[in-house]
Structure formats: C-alpha cells, structure tokens
Amino acid sequence: MEPGDGWRTARSSRPAEPETRVTFVTQWFDPEPTTTxxxxxxxxxxxxxxxxxxTGIPNYPTGKVHKGYSPVRRSTEIMDGIRVRRTPLxxxxDHSALGRIANFSSFAASSSILGSSLLRSADVVCVYSTPATTAAAGMLARLRWGVPYVLMVMDLWPDSVFATGFLSGGLTRRLAEPALNWFTDQTYRWADHVTATSPGMREALVARGVPADKVSxxxxxxxxxxxQPAEPDPSLRARLGLTDEFVLMYAGNHGAAQDLSTAVLAMGExxxxxxxxxxxxGDGIEKPGLRTLARDLGLTSVHFLDPVEPERMPAVMAAGDLQLVSLADRDLFRVTLPSKVQSILACAQPVLTCAPGDAARVVHEAGAGFSSPPADPQLLARAIRRAAALPREQLRQxxxxxxxxxxxxxxxxxxxGALADLLRRAADRRRRGRRMPRAR
Known part of the structure; x- marks a missing residue:
C-alpha cells in the first residue's frame, strides 16, 4: 500500500506550528543502543x-547502569539540543521475570510522578510504547490535566511478553495475562490516536477492538x-582472516526473540x-549460548564481534555480502517489522529474512533479497546457498x-511528517476546547 491509502494518515499541507509542545516518553534513549x-x-x-x-536511567542491554548515571537519582541533560529528563528505575x-517487572514498573512510576512537570506543560504527549507500561505517564497526563497522548505501538503486549519467554506458563501466566490484556486495552482506549509499525500490526490492533479510524x-x-550507502570497512575482513569469502552478517541484539541459533545450525548444514x-x-543475553553452540558444532565459519558505534554500522554492513534479519517463529512476529529492515534497506544492502509476516513481505515487495521460514535451519541453509551462488553484482542490484x-x-x-501531523491535530483539538475528557 502507498502512503495516503485508507489505513494511513496523510501529511497535511498546512504550515508547521512550532509552538506545539511535545513530551516524548520512552523508557530507553541514548546512550542506550536502542537507536530508534x-x-x-x-x-x-x-x-x-x-x-x-x-526517559529512564540508561541500563540497556546489559542491565548495568551506564557510567556517569545513578539508578536512584533523576537528572537532566541536553542532547543534540533536546532537553532529556531521566527518572530513576x-x-x-536478564532472564529474571521479577527483574524485568521491577524494571518496567519502576520507570512507569517514576516517569509519571517525577516527570509530572514535563507532562503537565505539554500540549500533547507522544508515548514510545515498548514496554507497554511506558504509557502510564501518558495516561496520567490525560487523567490529571486532560493532555492528550499519541501512542506509538512498537510491539503488541502481552503477546511480546510471552513470546520472549517471560511469564510463559503455569499459574504466573494465568494470573498475568488478563491483567496485561486489560492494561494494554486501556492504553489504546485512552489514547487520542494509535500508530502501528506495519499493516499487519494495524490489523491486529483493529481486531483487538481499536477503532479502525483511530489507527494509522x-x-x-x-x-x-x-x-546511507557506504564503502566497506577495510579492517573487518582482515580482522577475521577473510578476503573474498561470502559473508552473511547479522548486526544487532542477540536476544531470544531473534532466534539466532537457527542461523548457527544452518551453518552446520x-x-x-x-x-x-x-x-x-553486537551483544545480548543469548550471545554466550550462541558461542557455545558454534563451538560445540566445530564451526570455524561462525564469527562473533563486539558491538560497534552506530556511525560505523553502514561501513561494517558493507563489508558483508548479505544482511540477516531473524525472528522467532511466533504469531506476534508475523505483524512485526523490526527497524533493522529499514536500516539495511536505507544502506542499500541486500537482505535475507528468516522471519514470518511483514518483514519478509517488505523485502519481497522491494525486490531486495531472499526469505526463509523461521526456525528451519535446513531451509535457511538452502537460501544462503542460493544467495552465495549469485554474482556479487546481482546482490548489489x-x-x-x-x-x-x-x-x-x-x-x-x-x-x-505523518506522525508530526497526528501530534499537531491532537494538540489542536485541545486548544480549540475539545479537551480529552478525563478518563474514569
């Protein structure tokens, strides 16, 4: 579908309104490597x-507070001309469900209470909703001061909680699932507008009862x-002892959701x-296990490098021949378009998706590469074999x-532009006296 179709909010042609004050709420922000x-x-x-x-005190992806910050003190800094207020968490x-719950809920509480001055002074709040508990600050802004919020749904809760292995079974899940479903439904209901990152996600939100005209x-x-397209990093292949070999590269988080063991097993084929x-x-909680798996299989063709700065990533990717996008075989991920896809395409790199749904659809629509079903090492190996047999020029095209x-x-x-329009429209409705009623 093209921008401007029925499911999409088109950009307005009216002039910008610089007086619109936006508080952008996100649990994760620079210098954490969640760059989106x-x-x-x-x-x-x-x-x-x-x-x-x-936002919160930076501690992702290791769970350790970054140098120069304290987990118990709020702080304010200026980053690229933007004032950033950090509240404790x-x-x-890690793999601890209790630790994650404490992490999410502590930020939800501190951002709502200690960030109240930013929430109250805004014309509109923009909530980057992952985890879904981040929306607590926006809900408080509407409840107390009638400030509308636009909810950017990055992943579907509680589906994503269970898909990544937390609260995945037994009594804990039976208790948690109804509560999480109720909470996420309220975050959609109270929002002035809801955005989805893919057509499949939008369909899922509408199926959950969000009005179709409220989701873009x-x-x-x-x-x-x-x-952007870049020249290859000349040191990367040399560091690995490679010259003209075919390199499939995965750059990003090494977590359970990525199911990267499938790629290691495929190399065994x-x-x-x-x-x-x-x-x-990159790095992540699954990286040690991936190293062990590759070592146990005796695979000298699998290499592990440390994370690199975002500024170096285009040159690092250009040193590979094909970029891997991998997701676990979950219904949730059929409506997930990881931001990695956009970054790879923007850098003019070919893609191999080992993922279901929207990620594979975009790559096919673009004519940008190959796809393989998730969680199937044999079929992934077949796709790698097919790509490696192609001329490099065809991959570049x-x-x-x-x-x-x-x-x-x-x-x-x-x-x-479309997101900015949604925020301005929400603020305009408030200015014209069509204030969001305080939710009960």
Missing part, C-alpha cells in the same frame, strides 16, 4: 515541534544521517561450502532496489 527512540525524537524536532524527552535486563501505520524510519561465513556483530523502496515508502520525510 533517539532518531524519532530528533526527526520530530526537525518537524518544528518543541520537544522534550522523558530498577536496572535489569507509521513505519519506523532509519537514522538517515548515518544509515553448509560445511561443504568453506568459503561461506556467518558474522555476528538487490541492495539498490531496497534503497529505492525505502525512499518511497519508509523514509523519515514520509513517516515523521
């Missing part, structure tokens, strides 16, 4: 919105100042192709096709 909230905030500033950020990002597809866009290598770049698709469908200009 940062570039969403910066993009909205470029849309002539007066924006401030309300319980730092955690706003694709995540890449940080276009960084994510390709022992007859010693010139085909898999390179992991796939990457260029992907970039063209990005510019025409997924870019900042299209999607940040």
């Amino acid at each position: 909230p940062g570039w969403v905030a910066r993009s909205l500033r470029r849309q002539d919105l007066q924006l401030e950020v309300l 319980y730092p955690s990002h 597809v706003i694709y995540n866009w890449a940080n276009e100042k960084i994510m 390709l022992r007859d192709l010693p010139d085909v290598h898999l390179v992991f770049v 796939m990457g260029l096709a992907g970039r063209e698709y990005y510019l025409s469908h997924l870019s900042e200009d299209i999607n940040a």
